[in-house]
Amino acid sequence: MAEGNLRAYAALAGAQARSVFSYRASFVVEMVANMGATVLDVLAVLVLFRATPIVGGFTLAEAALTVGLSSAAFAFADFLVGNVDRLKTYVRAGTLDAVLVRPLGALPQLLLMDLPIRKLLRVVFGVAVLAVAIGANDIHWTPARVVLVVITPLAGSLFFGSIFVVSATLAFWWVDSGEIGSAFTYGGRDFTAYPITVYGEWFRNLFAYAMGFAFVAYQPALALLGRTDPLGLPSWAGFVSPLVALVAACLAAAVWRVGIRHYRSTGS
Amino acid sequence: MITMKDLRKDFSVRVKKGRLRREKRVVNAVDGVSLTIERGEMVGYIGPNGAGKSTTLKMLTGVLTPSGGEVSVCGLVPVPQRIRLALRIGVVFGQRSQLWWDLPLRESFALLRHIYRVPATEHAGRLKRCRDLLDLDGFLDTPVRQLSLGQRMRGELTAALLHGPEVLFLDEPTIGLDVVSKQAVRSFLAELGATGDVTLVLTTHDLADIERLCERLVVIDHGRVVHDGTIDALHARYGSRRSLVADLAVPLPEGFTLPGTTLTSVEADRHRATFALDAATAGEAVAALVAAVPIRDLSVVEPDIEDVVARLYTT
Numbered sequence: 001m002a003e004g005n006l007r008a009y010a011a012l013a014g015a016q017a018r019s020v021f022s023y024r025a026s027f028v029v030e031m032v033a034n035m036g037a038t039v040l041d042v043l044a045v046l047v048l049f050r051a052t053p054i055v056g057g058f059t060l061a062e063a064a065l066t067v068g069l070s071s072a073a074f075a076f077a078d079f080l081v082g083n084v085d086r087l088k089t090y091v092r093a094g095t096l097d098a099v100l101v102r103p104l105g106a107l108p109q110l111l112l113m114d115l116p117i118r119k120l121l122r123v124v125f126g127v128a129v130l131a132v133a134i135g136a137n138d139i140h141w142t143p144a145r146v147v148l149v150v151i152t153p154l155a156g157s158l159f160f161g162s163i164f165v166v167s168a169t170l171a172f173w174w175v176d177s178g179e180i181g182s183a184f185t186y187g188g189r190d191f192t193a194y195p196i197t198v199y200g201e202w203f204r205n206l207f208a209y210a211m212g213f214a215f216v217a218y219q220p221a222l223a224l225l226g227r228t229d230p231l232g233l234p235s236w237a238g239f240v241s242p243l244v245a246l247v248a249a250c251l252a253a254a255v256w257r258v259g260i261r262h263y264r265s266t267g268s
Numbered sequence: 269m270i271t272m273k274d275l276r277k278d279f280s281v282r283v284k285k286g287r288l289r290r291e292k293r294v295v296n297a298v299d300g301v302s303l304t305i306e307r308g309e310m311v312g313y314i315g316p317n318g319a320g321k322s323t324t325l326k327m328l329t330g331v332l333t334p335s336g337g338e339v340s341v342c343g344l345v346p347v348p349q350r351i352r353l354a355l356r357i358g359v360v361f362g363q364r365s366q367l368w369w370d371l372p373l374r375e376s377f378a379l380l381r382h383i384y385r386v387p388a389t390e391h392a393g394r395l396k397r398c399r400d401l402l403d404l405d406g407f408l409d410t411p412v413r414q415l416s417l418g419q420r421m422r423g424e425l426t427a428a429l430l431h432g433p434e435v436l437f438l439d440e441p442t443i444g445l446d447v448v449s450k451q452a453v454r455s456f457l458a459e460l461g462a463t464g465d466v467t468l469v470l471t472t473h474d475l476a477d478i479e480r481l482c483e484r485l486v487v488i489d490h491g492r493v494v495h496d497g498t499i500d501a502l503h504a505r506y507g508s509r510r511s512l513v514a515d516l517a518v519p520l521p522e523g524f525t526l527p528g529t530t531l532t533s534v535e536a537d538r539h540r541a542t543f544a545l546d547a548a549t550a551g552e553a554v555a556a557l558v559a560a561v562p563i564r565d566l567s568v569v570e571p572d573i574e575d576v577v578a579r580l581y582t583t
Contacts, residue, residue: 004385011382019370022411098364100331102383103354261333261347264279265326 008104012112020117030118038075038122042067042129045193056197057230061136063195065224068130069217070192073156075119075126081161083114085181088171094266107165107256127153137225144239145224151242152220156192158245159216162252163188169252172259184211192216197230204231215244269435269467270305270328275337277323277491297323299491300337307434308464312482313471316581320491321471325439328469329359342434355384358433362440365420366427367412373423374408377430384431391430398426401456418449425456436460438470442477454480475574487580494580506576511569512543512553517562524560529553542569 020027045067049060058066087110090096099109130153139145167181188207191199196208196218208214215237222229223238277298282290298320305311315321326332327339330346330353339346344353359366367376381391399405402422407415415423421441428436441457442450458481461468472478478485478499485502487495495502503509511532519538525531528548534541545553550568557563 008383008385011379015368015371015375015379018375019368022370095364097326097331097361098366100350101329101354101357101359101361101366103351104383105351263332265323265332 009108009112013115016113016115017117027118031121034118035121035125038125056195058195062225064133065137065221066195066217067193068133069152069221072126072130072153073216074160074189075122077157077160079119079123081111081164083116084110084164084168086114087168091171092175096263097265106260139224140226148220148223155241155245156216159248162248165252166255169255169259172262188213212244215241269307270341272301272303273338275301275339276335277327278335296491301493307467309484310461310468310482311484311486312478313486315488319488321488322439325437325471329437356434358428358436360424360428360438360441362443367423369413370411372409372411380427380430386431394430418445421445435467440472441470442474457481502576503571506579509544510571513567513569514541514557514563515565517564526553526556
C-alpha cells in the first residue's frame with residue numbers, strides 16, 4: 001500500500017514536471033525571476049549592515065547565519081508546500097472536487113500537482129547563503145553542532161510548511177481570505193531573517209515566542225555560535241526547533257482535517 | 269450498493285442587508301433524501317437547477333460532508349473512508365476535469381494507472397475496450413487542453429473506468445455536447461450498463477439521456493425526492509398518455525367521439541385530430557377510427573417526458 005502510494009505520488013510529481021516543461025520559455029523566465037526575488041531578500045540584510053556594523057548586538061557575519069538558516073528553511077518549505085496557497089483558488093472554483101475523488105491524500109496531491117519547479121533555484125540559493133554564513137563565522141564544531149546545522153533548516157522548513165498549510169486552510173472557512181495568510185508566511189520569513197533582538201518587546205513576544213518563529217533561525221544560530229542569549233533563554237533553546245516544528249505540524253494537520261470537512265464545493 | 273437515509277446538507281449563506289449588516293440564512297440544499305440503489309441499477313437523477321442533484325452526488329463520492337443522515341456506498345461511509353471508496357467508484361463531473369490539462373490524453377491514462385494502482389494488463393485491457401468503443405485513437409497524443417469538448421468527455425469517461433469501478437457517478441455527462449457526441453456517450457453508457465457489473469448514477473438536464481439509459485428515475489426538487497420509479501410510473505402518476513394523431517381525408521364530423529379516448533385537439537380545418545388514449549389500446553382506437561372516418565395518415569405519439577417533468581418542477 002505505502003509503496004504503491006509513493007509510486008503514485010512520484011507519478012503525480014513527474015506529470016507536473018512534464019506539464020511545466022511544455023511551456024519551456026515561461027518556465028525559464030519564472031525560474032530566473034524567482035531567483036532574483038530571493039537575492040533581493042539577502043541584499044536587504046547586507047544593506048542594513050552597510051549603515052551600521054552591529055545590529056541588535058550582532059555582527060554581519062553572525063546575522064548572516066540567521067539569514068542563511070531562515071532562507072534555507074523557507075526556500076525549501078516554499079518549494080515543497082508554498083503552493084498550497086493556491087487552495088483558495090480551488091475552493092473558490094470548486095475544483096477541489098477532482099482532487100477529492102482520487103484515492104490519495106488531498107494535501108499531498110495538491111502539493112505535487114502544483115509543485116513549483118521554478119522555485120528550485122531558490123532552494124539552491126538559500127543553502128548557498130547558509131554555507132557562506134557558516135564559512136564566515138568561526139564556529140567551534142562539536143558533534144552536536146554538526147547535527148544542529150543539518151537539522152535546523154529541516155525543522156525550519158517543517159515549521160514554515162505548517163504555517164503555509166494553516167494559512168491556506170483559512171480558505172475553507174473564508175473564501176475571500178486573500179493575502180492574509182501571507183502575513184504569517186512571508187512575514188514570518190522576514191521576521192526570522194533578523195536577530196530577534198531588533199524587534200520591540202510586545203511584537204517579539206508574540207511572533208518569536210508565542211508563535212515560535214524564534215526557533216527557526218535565531219535560537220539555533222546562537223547555539224551554533226556558542227553565544228548566550230541576550231534575551232535570557234538557556235542554551236538548550238537552540239536545540240528544541242524540531243520539537244517546535246513538530247507541534248506546529250500536528251496543529252496544521254488538525255486544522256487541515258477540520259477545514260476539509262468545511263469544503264462546500266460550488267454549484268455545477 | 270448505495271443507501272441514503274434521511275440525508276441532509278445545509279449551507280449557510282450570508283445575505284447582505286444594508287451597508288454592514290449581514291444576515292445568516294440556512295439553505296437546505298438536500299433536505300432528507302432516502303434512497304436505496306441496488307448493484308447493476310442505472311438510475312437517472314433529475315431536477316431543476318439548484319435542486320440538490322450535484323450536492324447529493326458530492327456527498328456520495330466523499331467530496332462533501334453531510335449535515336445529517338446516513339449514507340453508505342459500496343458498504344463504506346464516503347467521507348471518513350474517502351480513499352478506500354475512491355478506489356471502487358468512478359466519477360465524471362462534466363464541468364470538472366480529471367485529466368491533466370497540459371499532457372497528452374495517453375499520459376493522463378498512464379498516470380491514473382499509478383494513482384489507482386491498477387495491474388498493467390487489466391489497465392491495458394480496459395483502455396483497449398474504451399479506445400474501440402469511444403473511438404479515442406485519433407486524439408490519444410493530443411494535449412487535453414487542445415481537445416474538443418466531445419473528445420474530452422470521451423477521455424473523462426475512459427479515465428473514470430480504467431480502474432474498473434463498481435459504481436459510476438456521472439454529473440451531467442452530456443452537457444454541452446453536440447448530437448453526435450451525445451449519441452456516442454449514450455451508447456457507450458448503455459453498453460456499459462447492459463453488462464450489469466456497474467451501478468450507474470447520473471444527473472442530467474437532458475431527458476433523452478434518461479429515456480435511453482435509465483429504467484429508474486429519481487426526480488428531486490428543493491432537496492427532496494418528488495418521484496422515484498420508472499418513467500412509465502411517472503407518466504401514469506401524472507396522467508400523461510400516448511396519443512393517436514390522425515390526418516383525415518374529410519373534415520372531422522362535429523360531436524365525433526372515439527370510445528376509450530379523449531379528443532384533445534382538432535387542427536388544419538378539422539382535417540387533423542389528436543386523441544389521447546385512456547382505456548382503449550392503440551389498436552382498438554385505430555380500428556374504430558378507420559371504420560368511422562376515411563384516414564390519410566396515422567401516428568401514435570409517445571408522451572413527452574419533458575412536459576411531465578416541466579409540470580413536476582412547477583408544482
